[in-house]
Amino acid sequence: MSFLEYNVKFTPTGWRKILYLNWPLIVLLIAVAGVGFLMLTSVAGGRISRWAEPQMERFALGFVLMLIVAMVPIWFWRNVSALAFGLSVLLLLFVEFFGAVGMGAQRWIDLGFMRLQPSELTKITLVMVLAAYYDWLDVTKKSHPLYVLIPLLVIALPVALTLRQPDLGTALLLLIGGGAVMFLAGVHWAYFAGVIALGVGAVFAVFTSRGTGWQLLQDYQYRRIDTFLNPSNDPLGAGYHITQSQIALGSGGWTGRGFMEGTQSRLNFLPEKHTDFIFTTLAEEFGFVGASSLLVLYLLILVFCIVIALSTRDRFAALLVMGIAVAFFLYFAVNMAMVMGLAPVVGVPLPLVSYGGSAMLVLMIAFGLVQSAHIHRPR
Amino acid sequence: MKRTVKDTEDSTRQIGRRSLFVGGLFLTMGAVLTARMRYLQVERADDFRLLAEENRINIRLLPPARGLIFDRGGVLLAANEQNxxxxxxxxxxxxxxxxxxxxxxxxxxxxxxxxxxxxxxxxxxxxxxxxxxxxxxxxxxxxxxxxxxxxxxxxxxxxxxRIYPMGADLAHVVGYVGPVSDYYLEQTGDTDPVLQIPDFQVGRYNVEARMERVLRGRAGTKQVEVNAGGRVMRELDRDPPNSGGDLQLTIDAGLQNYVEARLSGESAGAVVMDCESGEILALGSTPTFDPNLFVRGISTAAWNGLNNDRYRPLANKATQGLYPPGSTYKMIVALAALEAGVITPDETVFCPGHLDVGDRRFHCWSRGGHGRVNLVESISQSCDVYFYELAQRVGIEAMSAMAKRLGCGVRHNLPLSGIAEGLAPTMQWKAQQRGAAWVVGDSLNASIGQGFVLSSPLHLAVMTARLATGRDIVPTLIRSIDGINQLPGPAADLGINAGHLQLVQRGMWQVNNDRRGTAYASRVEVADYAIAGKTGTSQVRNITAAERASGVISNADLPWERRDHALYVGYAPYDNPRYACSVIVEHGGGGSAVAAPIARDILLRAQLGEVPPASLYPANQRPDIERMHRELPILRTPPAPTGRTVRSQA
Structure with a gap:
């Protein structure tokens, strides 16, 4: 029926696969990472060795991992999805119990050259396992309550574990990412309407429970919400980060103050300037032009992901690519919304730009999966 | 698991549709983020740019060096010390x-x-x-x-x-500086940013306080770039502070030192003025205190010591202290009567030692009476009955008008903290303040400087200067500001008949130089330095008829605070008046015995510019005078002019 005829024989093999990589996507990833190297150099006061160099090394490692993952046929990844998910949940359990007891409530595992956050890994493996589930599931049963409950339990497991850490931001991202895969798979919209209604009710419950015996969130999480809702209340205390980051953003103007000329970041007024708040330095030094350019790069990456998803007839591949796109989107959208005062401060890095190993490697592996789906798509 | 091709294709198409829907959500969110970015970075860019600059740039104030204060000869009275x-x-x-x-x-x-x-x-x-x-x-x-x-x-x-090299001598003239208190800010409404500098000091008393505007200077600023922790990264701009203006006072530090020393041991006040220009050369008040204590922050014990002393070291007796002027007021009454034409110089009044007015008997200080006295004799012998007679003839209104003309009962404008207005009472004043009608007895009391009449040593010194010159001498304390002369021009004539003035002056000459004068003991043997003056002894208690009958209790037998005040006013030289002086010793006893000798020493010191030699004194007093001067706690070498010292700081 379609111009896309399923023909496995047409799928490239061996080294020829390299020619069939989605090269524009790779160029976009390198461009975004390049912005990251530039900004990490700037916030280090011009010293490349401080943050930019380790970041480059990780990007190189991630790039190699991406290529390796891309070379492996997508059906192999479908077959190991459940295993990968199980492994990441085990790692989550490991940091939950051993991390808490032995290492002082840390959320990562030291691999020697980098610190691995299992919660980052889970963001991708959850998408993988859900995509594999819907690939396996008879399409007629996808909205059957029993078969809706199973993926919900799969999502609930890592969400519960990350909430216990407690890492509200990652838990919400996992929930939304998982839900997005279910939505993409075609689960009846009424479920989502119900969930949204429940969510509104939950938010209401969270606020009414404050100060009572059954308080649902930690005090510090409530304070973050307060600060988000009214940062000027406490400009030198909890609202300091949001106020200062908005000052940095706003003072950039159209074209910014110039590379390494941003006073807010140079004089340490910005918090976490090399990690979660790196976007503010970009906005301060390169202005609206620079900041919106990065946003355009991110959106182009999403566009390529959607094109890949649309051009494959493999349900697993399509759901996986779109799930990864949603996860990637959540990273940068939440981070930008946070620094611009549209969302509360949650610990979400700017993907491929913020200094940090786990997110970088996990994202590169994820794009390896996207490339694999692209190379091995049924034609 | 059966899968039909149709199911698979439907499912793939559904995934595609929903992917496009999610893609739409991506773009929507992208648009929201772009809009927010635009709002922050384009529409509100100027606001945030300003906030960023405020974050970054910190303005530090640089304190100005306070203006220096010199005496008339260039001796430093208030300086800035390297600390x-x-x-x-x-x-x-x-x-x-x-x-x-x-x-x-x-x-x-x-x-x-x-x-x-x-x-x-x-x-x-x-x-x-x-x-x-x-x-x-x-x-x-x-x-x-x-x-x-x-x-x-x-x-x-x-x-x-701040340091005051002359220490306690000038506490009651120069005053002191102190920290900026909330009370100070509230009282003055001063909003000068310089006050925010930590440890900045402002004038709190006397010249330091009243000339604050001149002395303070203007703060400089330093713009520095600071980081979020407040650490200074670099200096961006600097506007150096302007030092305060230098003041030269009319005070003669050497004379002031002598006056303070001569008054020490008593609770006393004295003023020395230049008769011609009105410049105040010395303004003594004892006991005094060290103003340097206040600069460093006075201890509670020291403060309580000063505050609870019954001699009141913190009060400036020369300008704030009000006393019944006693007989020193009689020149005013005499001039008022002469100007009103109610008495002639030769007319005599018989003094039997008292005068009965209605059913009250008013006593003369001399119980036996002075016999017949004319105007000059009445002044030199201080006959009370003569002035009772004049008071009845001339009335209180003319007396008070003359008092104000001569500078009593008016507020003199000097840059000091607290200048007493004094009181030259009128009928209207009594009706308003006491709610009672003026009676003739009030006039009689006023004629000998008792009753309602109140004056400070400053008033009496101004009166003496005006009597000596016949001109409207205005007291002044500031000679120049930053080298620009501040002295008023020659004083206008008071318009008092010269003959009348000469009569009063003659009476004052006789006080010190006539054998029967009340201050004959305090005469000067050399005519070039001759003094004319008037003694006064003012009661602080009523002498009852019973006490008078049994003999008035002598001052030595009374507790200190009930003894009479001793007063003396005078000028010198008689021929060519240069210096006017007033002295009051609180509860000191008699004016002729206590105040007049002090005033003579001060007037001689003023005329000579050094400690007067014994040869100027009557022969029989010379040994005592020499011993007194040997023991006097004065600076043996007069303070040397020091000129300018440190003017500015970084």
Whole structure:
């Protein structure tokens, strides 16, 4: 029926696969990472060795991992999805119990050259396992309550574990990412309407429970919400980060103050300037032009992901690519919304730009999966 | 698991549709983020740019050096002293305890101040210097500088603090500076940013306070770039401070020193004026206090000591103290009567020792009476009955009008804290203030400077200067500001008949130089330095008829606070008046015995410019005078003019 005829024989093999990589996507990833190297150099006061160099090394490692993952046929990844998910949940359990007891409530595992956050890994493996589930599931049963409950339990497991850490931001991202895969798979919209209604009710419950015996969130999480809702209340205390980051953003103007000329970041007024708040330095030094350019790069990456998803007839591949796109989107959208005062401060890095190993490697592996789906798509 | 091709294709198409829907959500969110970016970065860019600059740029105030105060001869009365102190920067010090222990071996540290400094160190960011010790000597600061390698984080610094080289002598003229208190800000409504500088001091008393505007100067500013922690990264701009203006007072520091010394031991006040220009040469009030105590922050014990002293060292008796002027008021009454034409110079009044008016008997100080006295004799012998007679003839209104013409009962405008207005009572005043009608007895009391009449030594000195010159002499204390002359021009004539003035002056001459004069003992043997004056003894109690019958109790037998005030006013030389002087010794006893000798010494010192030699005194007094001058706590070498010292600081 379609111009896309399923023909496995047409799928490239061996080294020829390299020619069939989605090269524009790779160029976009390198461009975004390049912005990251530039900004990490700037916030280090011009010293490349401080943050930019380790970041480059990780990007190189991630790039190699991406290529390796891309070379492996997508059906192999479908077959190991459940295993990968199980492994990441085990790692989550490991940091939950051993991390808490032995290492002082840390959320990562030291691999020697980098610190691995299992919660980052889970963001991708959850998408993988859900995509594999819907690939396996008879399409007629996808909205059957029993078969809706199973993926919900799969999502609930890592969400519960990350909430216990407690890492509200990652838990919400996992929930939304998982839900997005279910939505993409075609689960009846009424479920989502119900969930949204429940969510509104939950938010209401969270606020009414404050100060009572059954308080649902930690005090510090409530304070973050307060600060988000009214940062000027406490400009030198909890609202300091949001106020200062908005000052940095706003003072950039159209074209910014110039590379390494941003006073807010140079004089340490910005918090976490090399990690979660790196976007503010970009906005301060390169202005609206620079900041919106990065946003355009991110959106182009999403566009390529959607094109890949649309051009494959493999349900697993399509759901996986779109799930990864949603996860990637959540990273940068939440981070930008946070620094611009549209969302509360949650610990979400700017993907491929913020200094940090786990997110970088996990994202590169994820794009390896996207490339694999692209190379091995049924034609 | 059966799968039909149709199912699979439907499913793939559904995934595609929903993917496009999600893609739409992506773009929507992208648009929201772009809109927010645009709002922050384009529409509100100017606001945030300003906030970023405010974050970054910190304006530091630079204190101006306070103007100096000199006496008429250039002697420094108030200066700025280099104040050596050491500060500690926590992050440079490392082990604070070890550094402080080492510092304690080199200089003696005040334990209380040290505790306060430690608390400050803990509270402030690690790079902020905290003062550890203040007012160190040059030797101490040198020792610290030599041992610098053993004292990491310790920096010797120099600031300016006020010092009064003449100490207690000029406390009641120059005053003192002190810290800026909330009370001060509230009282003055002063919003000068310089007041926010930590440890900045403002004038709190007398010239320092009243000439604050001239002396303070203008703060400079330094724009520095600071980081989020408040650490200074670099200096961007500097606007140096403007020092305050220098004041030259009319005071003669040597004479002032002599006056304070001569009055010491008594609770007394004295004013010496230049008869011609109205310049105040000395303004003494004893006991006094060291204004330097207030600059450093006076201890509670010292403050209580000053405050509870019954001689009231904190009060300026020369300008704030109001006393019944006693017989020193009689020249006013005499002139009022002469000008009104109710008495002629030759007319005599018989004094039997008292005068009955209605059913009250008014006594003369001389119980036996003076017999027949004319105007000149009445002044020289201070006959009360003569003035009772004049008071009845001329009336209180003319007397008070003459008092005000001669500078009594009016507020003189001097840059001092608290200038008493005094009182030259009128019928209207009594009706308003006391709600009673004026009676003739009130006039009689007023005629001998008792009753309602109140004057300060300043009033009496102005009166004396005007009597001596016949001109409207206005007292003044500021000679120049930054070298620009502030003295008023020649004083206008008072318009009093010269003949009448000469009569009064003759009477005053006889006070000191006529054998029957009340201050004959306080005469000067050399005509060139001859003094004319008037004694006064003012009662602070009523003498009852019973006491008078049994003999008035002598002052020596009374408790101090009930004894009479001793007063004297005078000028010299008689022929060519240059200096006018008033002296009041609180509860000192008789004016002729106590106040007149002091005034003679002061007037001689003023005329000679040095401690008067005994040869000017009557022969029989010379040994006592020589001994007195030997024991007098004065500066043996007059203070030397020092000129300008430190003017500005970094």
């Amino acid at each position: 050596y102190r050491v500060t500690l920067v926590r992050e440079d010090a490392g082990d604070i305890d070890a550094v402080l222990a080492e510092l304690g071996r080199i200089v003696t540290l005040d334990m209380v101040a040290l505790e306060r400094a430690r608390a400050e160190i803990d509270r402030r960011p690690p790079f902020v210097p905290v003062t550890i010790a203040d007012r160190l000597s040059w030797a101490e600061i040198s020792a610290i500088a030599v041992n610098a390698p053993a004292l990491p984080g310790i920096t010797p610094e120099v600031g300016l603090s």
